[in-house]
Amino acid sequence: MALSRVSLREATAAVAIGQIASPLLFSFSLVLSPPPALAFTALLPVGAAVALWAAIRRIREAAQISVIELADQHPLTDADEHRQVSRLVFRIVLCVALVGFAHELMRTLYIQMDIASAGGAAYALVQALAGAAVVIGAILIALAMMSVKTLSMPRLCYGGITLFLMVGVLLGPAPLLWASLTSIVPYAVNQAANSCFGLFMWIMTAALCQRFSATRVRTFALIRAGWALGPLAGLLLGRFALLVGGLTPATVYACMLVAVLAVFVAMGAVFNERVLMETMGILPLERRERFQDKCRLIIERYGLSEREGEIMIMFAKGRNLAYIQDELFISKSTVSTHRQHIYKKLGIHSQQELLDLVQAANPYGE
DSSP: GGGGGSOOOHHHHHHHHHHHHHHHHHHHHHHOOOOHHHHHHHHHHHHHHHHHHHHHHHHHHHHOOOHHHHHHOOOOOOOOHHHHHHHHHHHHHHHHHHHHHHHHHHHHHHHHIIIIOOOOOHHHHHHHHHHHHHHHHHHHHHHHHHHHHTTTTHHHHHHHHHHHHHHHTTTTHHHHHOOOOHHHHHHHEEEEHHHHHHHHHHHHHHHHHHTTTHHHHHHHHHHHHHHHHHHHHHHHHHHHHHHHHHHHHHHHHHHHHHHHHHHHHHIIIIIIIHHHHHHHHHHHOHHHHHHHHHHHHHHHHHTTOOHHHHHHHHHHOOOOHHHHHHHHOOOOOHHHHHHHHHHHHHHOOOOHHHHHHHHHHHHTTO
């Protein structure tokens, strides 16, 4: 709830710090002797509670809102907006459930190979390796999401995460094929890939809750449920496969194929590049907000009608006549007529002059 009340830049930084700290703190606890480890882990929830309390206090003071208003929600009144949000939330829930299922399925097998018998030091090594990868991945993802100068940046980032997830799954049979290879490295890759995916999707979730604050409680609850149920299903299937078939190459290959299929469906069909671009198109990015404010200023200053303003924004985004015709379901001649009226009111003669006018607009009095 707190992440949905801050800017995308702040939410990204917070999620990145959390994903980086998690494996490092876990690995540190494993190298301690039992009494200090117990005290250390017992203090973590206390520290988290203090940090959350400080964050909520800061948000309340900055926005002058009460704690109850942080969780306030009401139905969306716009039917199209409601359908759009519901569709995106459903896709995110299904995507995180499928990826979580694949991750936990392979994790169950990796643990049974030799991690479980290696002791706490092996777990600490795995978390250190995974943590190093997560640090690099989190920094790259955070920088990409905080700058977002072009939509190709999050697209490339998402493609890299997809490849990373696939590698973590495909390495499953490796420890059984090569006796010299332990499951530590595949397990670390699997953990790191899932953490990087979690970082990206939590940023999407926080931004979606910020953009559609009226439904933030339901949105967060549904996505969190998907994140819990998917891994649970993967754990149960992994345990069942080991019980029935044992830790054999046939069992591992079968589980690997199921996991690959789950990741492929999640990243290639449920939440693919097209859906990612649609989500990025509605997120409250600072650059987009400034552009919209500039356009609104010009519309109000020059007295454009609602339809003229809609078409002007499309031209300001670089759209052509054919695109606007298809998007608004009007004829090309109608679009051309509206463009003539817009240019006349604005006192310009070309699309480039329109772009220059929008660029020069200053709605903030800076």
